[in-house]
Amino acid sequence: MECRTWKAIGVNDDRQLIIGEGIHFHIRDELWDGDAMRVRMDRYHPVGRMFADRYLPDRRPTGVPAGRGNGWSRLRVLLPGGSDQWIMTLSGRDATTSCSSTHSSLTGHHMRLSSTMRYFPAALLLALLCGAPPAAAQSGASCHGGMSFERFLAGLKQQAIEAGVSQSALAEASPYLVYDQGIVNRDRGQRVFGQIFTEFAGRMAASYRMQQGQAKIKTYAAAFARAEKEYGVPPAVIAAFWGLESDFGANMGNLPTLRSLVSLAYDCRRSQMFQDETIAALKIIDRGDLDPAEMIGSWAGELGQTQFLPTHYFTYAVDYDGDGRRNLLRSPADVIGSTANYIATGLKWRRGEPWLQEVRVSQNVPSSFPWDQADLTIQLPRSKWSQFGVTFADGRPLPNDDLPASLLLPMGRLGPAFLAYPNFAAYTEWNNSLIYSTTAGYLAARVAGAPPMRRPVTPIPQLPFNELRELQQLLVRAGFNVGKVDGVMGQQSRTAVKAMQIKYGLPADSWPTAELLARMRGGPLRAAQ
Numbered sequence: 001m002e003c004r005t006w007k008a009i010g011v012n013d014d015r016q017l018i019i020g021e022g023i024h025f026h027i028r029d030e031l032w033d034g035d036a037m038r039v040r041m042d043r044y045h046p047v048g049r050m051f052a053d054r055y056l057p058d059r060r061p062t063g064v065p066a067g068r069g070n071g072w073s074r075l076r077v078l079l080p081g082g083s084d085q086w087i088m089t090l091s092g093r094d095a096t097t098s099c100s101s102t103h104s105s106l107t108g109h110h111m112r113l114s115s116t117m118r119y120f121p122a123a124l125l126l127a128l129l130c131g132a133p134p135a136a137a138q139s140g141a142s143c144h145g146g147m148s149f150e151r152f153l154a155g156l157k158q159q160a161i162e163a164g165v166s167q168s169a170l171a172e173a174s175p176y177l178v179y180d181q182g183i184v185n186r187d188r189g190q191r192v193f194g195q196i197f198t199e200f201a202g203r204m205a206a207s208y209r210m211q212q213g214q215a216k217i218k219t220y221a222a223a224f225a226r227a228e229k230e231y232g233v234p235p236a237v238i239a240a241f242w243g244l245e246s247d248f249g250a251n252m253g254n255l256p257t258l259r260s261l262v263s264l265a266y267d268c269r270r271s272q273m274f275q276d277e278t279i280a281a282l283k284i285i286d287r288g289d290l291d292p293a294e295m296i297g298s299w300a301g302e303l304g305q306t307q308f309l310p311t312h313y314f315t316y317a318v319d320y321d322g323d324g325r326r327n328l329l330r331s332p333a334d335v336i337g338s339t340a341n342y343i344a345t346g347l348k349w350r351r352g353e354p355w356l357q358e359v360r361v362s363q364n365v366p367s368s369f370p371w372d373q374a375d376l377t378i379q380l381p382r383s384k385w386s387q388f389g390v391t392f393a394d395g396r397p398l399p400n401d402d403l404p405a406s407l408l409l410p411m412g413r414l415g416p417a418f419l420a421y422p423n424f425a426a427y428t429e430w431n432n433s434l435i436y437s438t439t440a441g442y443l444a445a446r447v448a449g450a451p452p453m454r455r456p457v458t459p460i461p462q463l464p465f466n467e468l469r470e471l472q473q474l475l476v477r478a479g480f481n482v483g484k485v486d487g488v489m490g491q492q493s494r495t496a497v498k499a500m501q502i503k504y505g506l507p508a509d510s511w512p513t514a515e516l517l518a519r520m521r522g523g524p525l526r527a528a529q
């Protein structure tokens with residue numbers, strides 16, 4: 001029994017994490033939290049086979065030695081039910097490696113990649129630490145007045161009854177309302193990746209996904225047309241979420257939803273939220289949309305092809321294929337109508353308005369360009385951006401109108417630039433990660449026919465993970481609230497960076513640089529740019 005540390009080489013566009021020559025994980029599920037991506041490996045998923053089928057020699061990413069052809073070693077990742085063990089079999093190469101929870105020395109099996117994963121050849125440290133999280137199995141009792149799970153569940157069922165759930169639906173669901181410490185461990189054993197926008201968007205908004213989105217719009221033309229007419233949400237916007245969330249239904253998760261929900265409801269971290277979600281799931285059963293056995297999804301309780309939380313499912317799902325059930329797992333028409341309803345009604349989509357458009361800040365940008373205005377919290381009329389020298393990406397002038405827009409620079413002033421319109425709020429509401437939401441908006445634009453975004457002429461310097469964390473620590477010391485000091489630059493960190501850039505007279509584009517870090521360390525002053 002041995003736990004290991006591997007070097008990760010990168011991530012390819014099939015969402016496989018490359019650990020070493022021929023050693024890959026298939027990234028099964030991703031959950032965004034701020035700008036962190038938590039990655040889960042599939043349970044009993046034959047990664048090796050998928051890898052062999054899909055990862056052909058001509059798709060080998062840069063940095064992986066050529067000449068191996070079909071001789072790639074295979075990796076099988078097994079996560080035995082609830083036991084939190086990792087077992088890896090490298091077929092033909094290696095014996096089984098098993099990391100038992102009884103050999104635990106560290107908290108959880110965190111796997112953290114530094115955010116320098118721009119380039120495949122860069123050797124990135126992937127620490128795969130095996131072992132059980134520190135929490136005891138009965139931890140849920142501590143925030144429920146010492147109540148056992150059984151007593152907690154009885155109370156939750158009573159709440160469900162009071163919320164209108166029928167006794168028969170409860171009886172039907174009861175066999176599935178069981179506690180699973182493995183779910184709670186997954187929730188705590190977060191594997192956090194720092195991400196670079198161009199890297200992530202290149203992977204998640206890859207051309208195959210754009211083409212699949214366009215093909216789906218053709219296949220389900222009637223449902224898309226109806227959704228656009230009724231809700232005003234463009235087909236490309238729906239298709240992009242559909243592709244990102246589940247690859248159009250191919251990856252919806254494989255865990256019993258009720259078990260996940262009730263386990264997270266008993267756990268202390270987000271108990272109330274998951275109590276509400278459990279009750280919503282029971283209402284979905286009661287309404288006849290899904291049987292408890294059909295409710296299979298991701299470990300955090302999201303359901304269906306666009307990964308709705310049960311509360312969203314209950315509120316926004318519509319029956320678009322007319323069979324009398326709202327089935328977001330099996331009915332593409334229901335998925336299309338429901339996603340449109342959620343975007344329009346829940347996320348307040350504005351019919352007929354754009355969401356995200358790539359732009360260019362004029363090459364000969366005056367030193368007076370107001371970089372500090374490039375901020376999602378600041379909206380200016382489009383005519384104002386035009387005055388500042390902003391054009392469409394192909395150089396065409398922006399319309400001289402007063403449509404409000406924010407200038408979004410996901411990688412600072414040297415990287416891609418977008419105008420984010422009021423409809424972009426639907427994206428940040430869907431998922432508050434800036435990188436995810438920008439990618440989702442960009443993929444939708446691509447599905448709608450926009451050309452690929454321009455790549456930076458030269459690589460954009462990116463602080464390594466440990467320096468991002470150090471910068472965050474210095475920002476905290478300077479009095480800023482950056483949320484978690486985790487090396488991930490979310491909106492709070494960006495706001496703090498901008499404030500310090502203004503203070504130091506640096507271009508205030510919210511992008512963390514080595515120069516800013518040096519200034520904050522009190523290091524030698526360099527010539528101001």
Ligand SMILES: [Ca+2]
Nearest residue numbers: 319321323325
């Ligand atoms: Ca239906």
